[in-house]
Amino acid sequence: MCGSMRIRCTSRWRTRRCWWTRRPRRWKGRTGREGWHPGVFVAKGKEHLLVTRNLVPGESVYGEKRISIEQPNADPSLPAEKVEYRVWNPFRSKLAAGILGGLDDIHIGPGKKVLYLGAASGTSVSHVADVVGPEGTVYAVEFSHRSGRDLVNMAKKRTNVIPIVEDARHPNKYRMLLSMVDVVFADVAQPDQARIVALNAHHFLKNGGHAVISIKASCIDSTAPAEVVFAAEVKKLQAESFKPREQLTLEPYESPSQVGD
Numbered sequence: 001m002c003g004s005m006r007i008r009c010t011s012r013w014r015t016r017r018c019w020w021t022r023r024p025r026r027w028k029g030r031t032g033r034e035g036w037h038p039g040v041f042v043a044k045g046k047e048h049l050l051v052t053r054n055l056v057p058g059e060s061v062y063g064e065k066r067i068s069i070e071q072p073n074a075d076p077s078l079p080a081e082k083v084e085y086r087v088w089n090p091f092r093s094k095l096a097a098g099i100l101g102g103l104d105d106i107h108i109g110p111g112k113k114v115l116y117l118g119a120a121s122g123t124s125v126s127h128v129a130d131v132v133g134p135e136g137t138v139y140a141v142e143f144s145h146r147s148g149r150d151l152v153n154m155a156k157k158r159t160n161v162i163p164i165v166e167d168a169r170h171p172n173k174y175r176m177l178l179s180m181v182d183v184v185f186a187d188v189a190q191p192d193q194a195r196i197v198a199l200n201a202h203h204f205l206k207n208g209g210h211a212v213i214s215i216k217a218s219c220i221d222s223t224a225p226a227e228v229v230f231a232a233e234v235k236k237l238q239a240e241s242f243k244p245r246e247q248l249t250l251e252p253y254e255s256p257s258q259v260g261d
């Protein structure tokens with residue numbers, strides 16, 4: 001895709017409405033700063049799209065659209081350069097849904113080290129790799145060998161992704177592959193997700209680091225009301241010394257799910 005699109009950094013957002021759905025953002029918890037996500041951009045055209053700068057120009061990872069834009073060179077004496085972005089679909093990525101839903105801070109940005117639990121075949125991981133850029137690293141953990149194959153293939157081109165095909169319940173098995181990280185992102189959709197996150201955070205999260213967790217209520221307890229499940233998960237995380245700062249629903253992109261840090 002190319003043409004009359006304008007790319008804007010998400011730091012320019014100044015509205016309390018989600019521009020994607022035009023509905024008011026569903027804020028819960030603190031209401032301080034506006035959305036500010038270095039490395040994540042908005043392509044403004046006929047429709048607005050969330051995009052990340054493609055680390056491997058010319059290639060899509062999972063058939064997503066690409067947008068090529070001519071941008072002025074950082075060095076004004078050089079001609080304008082073509083920059084390519086990949087469209088990040090919030091219906092396929094909980095992190096993208098969280099950004100569009102109004103998450104205040106994803107804590108993931110250029111140069112960051114991210115431990116991503118529940119990488120699946122690497123579609124969202126590939127966008128996180130774009131966001132952290134060549135100076136950052138994404139350690140992507142997935143225990144399914146089938147998904148792990150796609151993840152490993154994706155990482156062949158995105159060399160800032162370290163694919164780890166292991167069970168996130170056993171961080172000792174991959175501790176030799178990791179350095180300390182700035183952020184743990186978790187989307188394992190398991191009933192014991194809080195314990196898994198805590199275990200990994202105790203091993204690998206830097207002091208002052210952050211965890212961003214996606215919780216799908218039905219994966220934890222399909223019989224209890226979603227709100228009750230979310231509250232119980234927050235309690236479990238608090239018991240593990242996490243201090244929840246932000247929590248929001250991922251609807252309309254996901255059925256009862258929340259993301260928080």
Ligand SMILES: C[S@@+](CC[C@H](N)C(=O)[O-])C[C@H]1O[C@@H](n2cnc3c(N)ncnc32)[C@H](O)[C@@H]1O
Pocket residue numbers: 092093094117118119120121122123124125141142143144147166167168169187188189190196
């Ligand atoms: C909801 S999917 C993740 C989707 C992915 N984050 C994305 O946006 O493309 C959950 C993934 O977590 C993986 N998973 C579940 N339990 C796990 C565990 N204990 N260790 C590693 N991966 C796990 C599943 O195999 C599945 O691929």
